[in-house]
Amino acid sequence: MGCVGVVGAGTMGAGIAQIAALGGYETRLHDPVPEALQAANDRLHRALAKGATKGLWSEEEADLAGARVGAAKSIGDLAECHLVIEAAPEDLELKRDLFASLAAACKPGAILASNTSSLPVTAIAAEVPGRERVVGMHFFNPPALMKLVEVVATADSSAEALDTTVEVGTRMGRTPIRAKDSPGFIANRLARPFTLESLRMLEQGVADAETIDRVCRAGGGFRMGPFELIDLIGLDVNLSVARSFYAQGGEPERWRPSAIQEELVAAGHLGRKSGRGFYDYSDPPSPGSAVPSHQLARQGGGEPGGMTLDPAALAAIDPAAPAILPRLVAQIANEAAFALEEEVGSPADMNTAMRLGFNWPRGPLELTELIGAERAVTILEELRALHGEAYAPAPRLATSANR
Numbered sequence: 186m187g188c189v190g191v192v193g194a195g196t197m198g199a200g201i202a203q204i205a206a207l208g209g210y211e212t213r214l215h216d217p218v219p220e221a222l223q224a225a226n227d228r229l230h231r232a233l234a235k236g237a238t239k240g241l242w243s244e245e246e247a248d249l250a251g252a253r254v255g256a257a258k259s260i261g262d263l264a265e266c267h268l269v270i271e272a273a274p275e276d277l278e279l280k281r282d283l284f285a286s287l288a289a290a291c292k293p294g295a296i297l298a299s300n301t302s303s304l305p306v307t308a309i310a311a312e313v314p315g316r317e318r319v320v321g322m323h324f325f326n327p328p329a330l331m332k333l334v335e336v337v338a339t340a341d342s343s344a345e346a347l348d349t350t351v352e353v354g355t356r357m358g359r360t361p362i363r364a365k366d367s368p369g370f371i372a373n374r375l376a377r378p379f380t381l382e383s384l385r386m387l388e389q390g391v392a393d394a395e396t397i398d399r400v401c402r403a404g405g406g407f408r409m410g411p412f413e414l415i416d417l418i419g420l421d422v423n424l425s426v427a428r429s430f431y432a433q434g435g436e437p438e439r440w441r442p443s444a445i446q447e448e449l450v451a452a453g454h455l456g457r458k459s460g461r462g463f464y465d466y467s468d469p470p471s472p473g474s475a476v477p478s479h480q481l482a483r484q485g486g487g488e489p490g491g492m493t494l495d496p497a498a499l500a501a502i503d504p505a506a507p508a509i510l511p512r513l514v515a516q517i518a519n520e521a522a523f524a525l526e527e528e529v530g531s532p533a534d535m536n537t538a539m540r541l542g543f544n545w546p547r548g549p550l551e552l553t554e555l556i557g558a559e560r561a562v563t564i565l566e567e568l569r570a571l572h573g574e575a576y577a578p579a580p581r582l583a584t585s586a587n588r
């Protein structure tokens with residue numbers, strides 16, 4: 186295995202090509218837009234040089250990696266690649282066409298991998314001759330910094346293709362985990378409750394956004410609160426992720442998108458990029474608006490991993506904290522239990538996914554242990570009685586709690 190192709194030289198593609206070259210692979214980068222290809226190539230070489238000045242790798246390594254990268258003017262130029270990673274726009278028809286072209290251009294044994302975040306890899310692979318060589322290879326943004334890569338298996342992916350993809354991911358300096366082709370794979374799925382349950386707490390009047398954020402940081406050891414995170418990602422982007430999960434999951438109550446978020450997006454409050462989301466980023470802030478989060482963000486940051494679920498310790502952080510953090514953790518434990526039931530991945534990979542993909546202080550199964558199945562189910566059943574099926578405990582969690 187010596188040559189890696191990368192198709193789509195945008196935000197993700199350039200970074201993926203960079204780490205492939207640093208991993209020692211001859212790397213061929215393709216984009217149908219010549220300007221995009223040129224810009225990605227320039228960005229990649231700048232990043233290699235910058236990494237050398239920062240001591241991330243030597244100048245010699247940067248030069249060698251840079252020399253391994255070549256532009257592929259057409260898909261046909263990827264014919265010698267052993268693995269091609271597709272990082273083209275998130276559009277099913279476009280990806281299906283692209284995979285048909287890749288299958289025709291590449292050798293029969295070449296692995297074809299998609300970096301899709303939200304489309305079923307099985308649907309992308311549907312028309313590809315030799316579907317056993319199609320896998321998901323889901324990197325995180327920015328690929329050169331984020332250590333996680335999810336290697337996604339469709340029902341048809343061969344063990345050989347998956348093992349080779351794990352091996353390549355490792356040589357690219359990432360930590361590969363294995364996931365089943367299912368909505369959002371592991372990391373994005375297990376991250377759902379962090380924002381969704383926080384939005385519900387806001388809707389139900391448990392606390393305001395600023396308080397929930399502060400409690401998550403100070404009590405939970407999360408680096409960012411859920412509302413700061415949504416403002417950073419963009420409310421529209423987070424909402425479209427929520428809608429995609431809801432649709433793909435068969436509209437389960439616990440994945441129902443938030444009405445508050447729908448309203449804010451409709452009003453054009455998209456987060457940092459629009460100057461206003463859950464916080465106001467205009468300078469000076471508009472009268473009556475929440476305190477800008479960039480002034481708040483570093484206050485009350487807990488030690489990484491320093492989570493407490495003890496009601497008295499939580500109350501010392503904020504009077505509302507005992508009503509916030511335990512239910513958030515109960516929903517995280519619940520989603521992890523549903524995911525385990527559906528055999529989406531192993532417990533160890535689930536913990537790795539959230540630590541590396543989202544910088545969580547602890548993985549979801551570690552959080553389950555911390556709260557205990559019994560307490561989690563008690564919290565969920567109480568909330569279910571008040572607010573309905575969004576809080577129905579996963580059978581697996583209920584069983585662990587001896588219910």
Ligand SMILES: NC(=O)c1ccc[n+]([C@@H]2O[C@H](COP(=O)([O-])OP(=O)(O)OC[C@H]3O[C@@H](n4cnc5c(N)ncnc54)[C@H](O)[C@@H]3O)[C@@H](O)[C@H]2O)c1
Nearest residue numbers: 193194195196197218221272273274275300301302324326
């Ligand atoms: N941006 C992220 O945070 C992120 C994270 C993980 C995964 N992803 C996934 O990675 C993929 C790419 O996302 P991105 O953010 O890099 O997008 P982007 O828009 O930055 O880049 C896409 C590139 O693909 C090129 N392109 C357009 N049509 C093409 C075609 N037919 N064939 C090949 N290339 C084509 C475009 O010119 C562009 O350079 C998507 O599937 C996305 O879901 C994105």
